[in-house]
Amino acid sequence: xxxxxxxxxxxxxxxxxxxxxxxxxxxxxxxxxxxxxxxxxxxxxxxxxxxxxxxxxxxxxxxxxxxxxxxxxxxxxxxxxxxxxxxxxxxxxxxxxxxxxxxxxxxxxxxxxxxxxxxxxxxxxxxxxxxxxxxxxxxxxxxxxxxxxxxxxxxxxxxxxxxxxxxxxxxxxxxxxxxxxxxxxxxxxxxxxxxxxxxxxxxxxxxxxxxxxxxxxxxxxxxxxxxxxxxxxxxxxxxxxxxxxxxxxxxxxxxxxxxxxxxxxxxxxxxxxxxxxxxxxxxxxxxxxxxxx
Amino acid sequence: xxxxxxxxxxxxxxxxxxxxxxxxxxxxxxxxxxxxxxxxxxxxxxxxxxxxxxxxxxxxxxxxxxxxxxxxxxxxxxxxxxxxxxxxxxxxxxxxxxxxxxxxxxxxxxxxxxxxxxxxxxxxxxxxxxxxxxxxxxxxxxxxxxxxxxxxxxxxxxxxxxxxxxxxxxxxxxxxxxxxxxxxxxxxxxxxxxxxxxxxxxxxxxxxxxxxxxxxxxxxxxxxxxxxxxxxxxxxxxxxxxxxxxxxxxxxxxxxxxxxxxxxxxxxxxxxxxxxxxxxxxxxxxxxxxxxxxxxxxxxxxxxxxxxxxxxxxxxxxxxxxxxxxxxxxxxxxxxxxxxxxxxxxxxxxx
Amino acid sequence: xxxxxxxxxxxxxxxxxxxxxxxxxxxxxxxxxxxxxxxxxxxxxxxxxxxxxxxxxxxxxxxxxxxxxxxxxxxxxxxxxxxxxxxxxxxxxxxxxxxxxxxxxxxxxxxxxxxxxxxxxxxxxxxxxxxxxxxxxxxxxxxxxxxxxxxxxxxxxxxxxxxxxxxxxxxxxxxxxxxxxxxxxxxxxxxxxxxxxxxxxxxxxxxxxxxxxxxxxxxxxxxxxxxxxxxxxxxxxxxxxxxxxxxxxxxxxxxxxxxxxxxxxxxxxxxxxxxxxxxxxxxxxxxxxxxxxxxxxxxxxxxxxxxxxxxxxxxxxxxxxxxxxxxxxxxxx
Numbered sequence: 010x011x012x013x014x015x016x017x018x019x020x021x022x023x024x025x026x027x028x029x030x031x032x033x034x035x036x037x038x039x040x041x042x043x044x045x046x047x048x049x050x051x052x053x054x055x056x057x058x059x060x061x062x063x064x065x066x067x068x069x070x071x072x073x074x075x076x077x078x079x080x081x082x083x084x085x086x087x088x089x090x091x092x093x094x095x096x097x098x099x100x101x102x103x104x105x106x107x108x109x110x111x112x113x114x115x116x117x118x119x120x121x122x123x124x125x126x127x128x129x130x131x132x133x134x135x136x137x138x139x140x141x142x143x144x145x146x147x148x149x150x151x152x153x154x155x156x157x158x159x160x161x162x163x164x165x166x167x168x169x170x171x172x173x174x175x176x177x178x179x180x181x182x183x184x185x186x187x188x189x190x191x192x193x194x195x196x197x198x199x200x201x202x203x204x205x206x207x208x209x210x211x212x213x214x215x216x217x218x219x220x221x222x223x224x225x226x227x228x229x230x231x232x233x234x235x236x237x238x239x240x241x242x243x244x245x246x247x248x249x250x251x252x253x254x255x256x257x258x259x260x261x262x263x264x265x266x267x268x269x270x271x272x273x274x275x276x277x278x279x280x281x282x283x284x285x286x287x288x289x290x291x292x293x294x295x296x297x298x299x300x301x302x
Numbered sequence: 303x304x305x306x307x308x309x310x311x312x313x314x315x316x317x318x319x320x321x322x323x324x325x326x327x328x329x330x331x332x333x334x335x336x337x338x339x340x341x342x343x344x345x346x347x348x349x350x351x352x353x354x355x356x357x358x359x360x361x362x363x364x365x366x367x368x369x370x371x372x373x374x375x376x377x378x379x380x381x382x383x384x385x386x387x388x389x390x391x392x393x394x395x396x397x398x399x400x401x402x403x404x405x406x407x408x409x410x411x412x413x414x415x416x417x418x419x420x421x422x423x424x425x426x427x428x429x430x431x432x433x434x435x436x437x438x439x440x441x442x443x444x445x446x447x448x449x450x451x452x453x454x455x456x457x458x459x460x461x462x463x464x465x466x467x468x469x470x471x472x473x474x475x476x477x478x479x480x481x482x483x484x485x486x487x488x489x490x491x492x493x494x495x496x497x498x499x500x501x502x503x504x505x506x507x508x509x510x511x512x513x514x515x516x517x518x519x520x521x522x523x524x525x526x527x528x529x530x531x532x533x534x535x536x537x538x539x540x541x542x543x544x545x546x547x548x549x550x551x552x553x554x555x556x557x558x559x560x561x562x563x564x565x566x567x568x569x570x571x572x573x574x575x576x577x578x579x580x581x582x583x584x585x586x587x588x589x590x591x592x593x594x595x596x597x598x599x600x601x602x603x604x605x606x607x608x609x610x611x612x613x614x615x616x617x618x619x620x621x622x623x624x625x626x627x628x629x630x631x632x633x634x635x636x637x638x639x640x641x642x643x644x645x646x647x648x649x650x651x652x653x
Numbered sequence: 654x655x656x657x658x659x660x661x662x663x664x665x666x667x668x669x670x671x672x673x674x675x676x677x678x679x680x681x682x683x684x685x686x687x688x689x690x691x692x693x694x695x696x697x698x699x700x701x702x703x704x705x706x707x708x709x710x711x712x713x714x715x716x717x718x719x720x721x722x723x724x725x726x727x728x729x730x731x732x733x734x735x736x737x738x739x740x741x742x743x744x745x746x747x748x749x750x751x752x753x754x755x756x757x758x759x760x761x762x763x764x765x766x767x768x769x770x771x772x773x774x775x776x777x778x779x780x781x782x783x784x785x786x787x788x789x790x791x792x793x794x795x796x797x798x799x800x801x802x803x804x805x806x807x808x809x810x811x812x813x814x815x816x817x818x819x820x821x822x823x824x825x826x827x828x829x830x831x832x833x834x835x836x837x838x839x840x841x842x843x844x845x846x847x848x849x850x851x852x853x854x855x856x857x858x859x860x861x862x863x864x865x866x867x868x869x870x871x872x873x874x875x876x877x878x879x880x881x882x883x884x885x886x887x888x889x890x891x892x893x894x895x896x897x898x899x900x901x902x903x904x905x906x907x908x909x910x911x912x913x914x915x916x917x918x919x920x921x922x923x924x925x926x927x928x929x930x931x932x933x934x935x936x937x938x939x940x941x942x943x944x945x946x947x948x949x950x951x952x953x954x955x956x957x958x959x960x961x962x963x964x965x966x967x968x969x970x971x972x973x974x975x976x977x978x979x980x981x982x983x984x985x986x
Contacts, residue, residue: 139686139689139690139693142686142687142690142962143690143693143694143697145913145961145965146690146691146694146957146958146961146962147694147698147954147957147958148916148917148920148957148958148961150922150923151923151938151942151953151954151957154923154938154939154942155698155701155702155942155950157942158942158943158945159701159702159942159945231816234819235819238819238822239819239821239923239924242819242821242822242924242927242928243923243924243927243939245939245943258822258825262825265829266833276818276822276826279818279819279822280817280818283816283817283818283819284813284816284817287816
């Protein structure tokens, strides 16, 4: 070649430039940027719900039942006089707790298992693979349903039950990453240099495997919202008085003809949350994991 | 801008002089309109290829070589567009004919050998199916006729045990063998022109030599016109008759190969020649480089595109675009301050 | 599951594989592994159900005397130790008998499944047919028209419709519009052919979006592959390029992506069945787990898991047969 330039200095902190490049790629996707902003608002509202909700969580006002939007109740009230906006905001907190909590549980179970299987191989990997198969075959929604009927339900239990069904994906991902990375030159070099195994696993490989894991995490959020709302819809999810979007739809179903707003509000909330997180997931995938589709 | 280049076509003295060229590219322009800017990849490229002639197109990566080859076949990838010029093949302008007509030129009159043989065969159909589809499409051969011809072709490109190989899939062949199969496919319908776009970059050195030798034999044997795109001047010296030196989508210099190596006149050509690694240089562990990178032309402005990297640059170079003009029979140049210094030439030419 | 390996680019070292032998031993390994995992799954679920307080008859029969309760439990074999109950269940299973559902003691589980599953299968089968074929078509069209408004429109509409709302919400909105407001279609239930329309639409949207996305992505990837460019450089017709070069390779990965989704659809969605009041498998599962109907739960889990396993094996096998680059290997790495 004509422009042979020998770079004598190794590139400083390749990881920094990777995240920079990723951020650059993400920003170029306008839809993902907008979705990111919406998702952020949804998350922030969930956190600050106690301070922004106009009424207390379970305030019942039987004198204002099924009210149309007014200055007191911006989005009206439901059949027992609860303020719809308040329930929407508190429901956001419920939904987001489950939506973030479940993938977190999945990652906490799946990542260590996948890393162990992928790194050590052998009998350990065999066990991990059988576990993965086992949990793949037992259908996730049915398993979560079984857990719910056996152990009861609360926000955190729901996150736990759905999370248990999500670990398989994280384990597969981590296993594949570690399998692929453990034979790479930089890992071999670290091994030859006497770096302890735990350090290689956590410091050398984990950052390299982070991209796909983050993408997968975000992609699970809409799925979790669906599932959690589904259980509420069946009457098996979060119970009163905790507000929840799925339950709001379920409760309002009867009043669809007369008070469509009651259904409309939670439906739009679910759609916004699902769409924004899945577009963020798409953007992250293109930014962090350019090889996958 | 087309005009200043169109007038400067150069006939290849010595090779089939007087005869009409097989393939003639005139003032070709290709642009890639991107979101915020447009990349002008080829800007008024002009050259011609005669029967039995091997034309080398050299330049750094990004100089527009591959895009030029693709536009001859009307295969510029999206969002690229040919914005001007002509590609005359047997008197017809390929840029103006209908889609159906260009498809019957591709693979039949003009064959192409790609850069990466490893990924250029369909992984899910057999080698035989590759031959069958071209031969039946262009020559109307039946299944059994196609098989006979395919065995013949594979044999002629030096594949051992060709009848056996027909039933294989691409992944079971080595890189060199795959490139041979691709070459056999390219010549299957007896084309008049063969375009090879860096045909050996993906192969290791011993295989490279074999493939290029095959290329020479085929061109000589069938009296083809050949275009060999490469960044390697060593390959040009050994396997081409004429050379076009491209830079930033333009022709900088063109000459018969001996002439170019004896008296390179464009500072860029001289620079390229200096960069060819030689044994003596290996010892010194110093590679000559041309400082800077080839530009991606995103706005059309006057001036020599090489000016920012040129050591002979003058004020005129920055203001006016030099036109391609003959300086000797068959030797044309686009430069305001050509290298005439015998010492510099001699150093560069000691390849 | 991970027993497939794409072969590297280099020339193959070994002789051509004797396909039939390899396939048979591969199948045998996979089936054995499947049986083992099924065994584990049933043990796990059996143990979980029995490890928590509260049995199947704890809810409704509160007014029964202890003796009567004991008699009922004994009748269903629930007084025996758990391991014994499990072995009994396995023994019955080997004879093809799945037990008596607690909730409907006049029937057998076999009978119940035989009446419920066909409903789920019809809905599921239609859903697969509609969503996979339409998704495939739209995905290919979007990929061919890449970077045009057609592509943008298809991708925007299909993926938005498929992923914005859970299928039961879509179902419930569909009922509201087409059944309640317009009165064109029944609200729900099972009996006439019209009953399948709305559930299938609601159920199809998500797999449709999935199929469209994967098809489009995988087709686009291949569209720009070197060998497709070379096919065009050889002057092949557009149709030949599309079918023999692009689709033939781009659709192969869909087998492993969309194949394992099939059992998911064929065993029904508890949400869809609840929304439309369909007496299919899904609705039984909800009831069964609410009432700790052990025999029914075990049977349903077994069916679903077996179907999953089978679909995995079949799609891996199909992949290996369709793609010449893939070779079957044993399960161990």
